Amino acid sequence: MDNEVTQTGVEMEQRSSRRGLIAAGVGGAALSLLPFLSGRADAADTTTTATPTTQGTTTTSTPPKRPTDSDIALLAAAQKAEFTAQALYGLAINRVKGWTTEQATVMTTLSGSHQAYANAFSGMLGRVAPNVADETILGKFDSTFTGSTDDVLKAAATLESALVATHLDILGQLQGVNGATQIAAIVTAEARHVTVLRDLAGSTTLSDLLVDTEAASLLGNG
């Protein structure tokens, strides 16, 4: 405090040079950081233009995650096919008599699964989801979902095989990753449906149970 009271013009000048020195010091420090900062900037530029991987960068471009415009039409068709399957199972469960407990359990479970698949597509598509069954496919399969329980099980297996073919068809055309992974999760489960339904219907041959011949795709039939 005494110093400030008694400071002279010389001291004022010294204080000015002191501020200058501090400023120079800060400036120098900033300069010394330049190479480091420029290196970081270079690194940032490199990483933002490449797909991050474990130890290097991939040489391929990253596909879109969300469905593209063309994907939306394909996923909408897939959803309609799932709603159709759910409707056909519902019709068969109600109008065919003589289901065993085991058969009824499988039919009800698979019906619920198709509802879940349709709901999953609905979640992905949002307001553009059709949320209805495909009347053309429904009409095509409706007459086969009648008769004895074994007849219906075989018809359901054919439908499931057609759904597998449809989803594989769609998978080959989808660009967005989210839609593709969803289709993959559904098609592996529906593949099992065919084997289960044919086993339940009494089939014993490997070619039949493992579906050596897949049904035709339903894409474009709706």
Add this chain to the structure above:
Amino acid sequence: MNESISTTDAASFGRRGLFRIGGLTVTAAALMAACGKNPAGEVGRVGDGPTTPTLPGATVDNSVYLRTMASIETSIALAYDRMVKSGVLAKASSTLPNLGDQTDMVKAFAEHHRTAADSFNALAVKAGATAWTCGNPHLDDVFLTPIFDRVEKGAVATDVAKAIEPSEDATRDMINLVVTLENLSSESCQALVGLVTEAQYRAKPMKFGVRSARQAALAALKVAPGAYVAPTDASAAQPGVTTTTEAATTTTAAPKGSTAPPPPTEIPLPVAIPSTFGGLAPITYIGGHGDENGVRLKLNFETPSLNSFIYAYATCK
């Protein structure tokens, strides 16, 4: 009071002079760091140790995924060949008395996996890589070989554990391994869909995944006839109905006060449709004879990842 009698020059040097010197030092250091070119010299060496090896670049791209899939399918086919050659699948199973001879089924499965491996290799070549005709080293070394060893030979005694006998039911363990490997193949194909960057590499692999999923379902039905859906799905579909798909308990504790050896780890029965959606969860395999505490070999199979990828620099042994 002391300050008031001190000279102005002395006070200035003591504080301001230090600031001045400090500022100059920082500035000089900054300038030298920014402008100086001082290449780092080699660190002095003592002795004759080996130099640090440089790891090859591990780029993960479509060809790596496809080569890895080819390796997985090859490993599975080779495992089935080993089962068929040993004749274990033709033997009766004490745990699964209705299983029957599944040799032909597993032979057909092996053929599918060989076809799948060829197809994955063709896609890998299309993606710019070389074909991978061996099995997957990680899958072979960490999973398949230990399982075969434990089932066929048991384990030798160590300082801390007694010897373990060969499996009391090798047929059961091998057919359960078939179910596990089919599920692994299916899951791996499903996982591949989300990894590859081009649509052309999704549909064809998934066709093999579909077939593997069906083979998994069929093998599960051979092990547990009538186990069509998971117990939770069955009870949701038909409330109050008890099905044959109830999962086994996994109690390993010995009865209280008993001198009998503890019961071995129970092996859950597989289910043809384990879940509504195809999952990517680890697949648990339990097999082999129980150790002195009744604990069997337990491994979790997972879809390919960093430690099981077949990178571009890898070569078949």
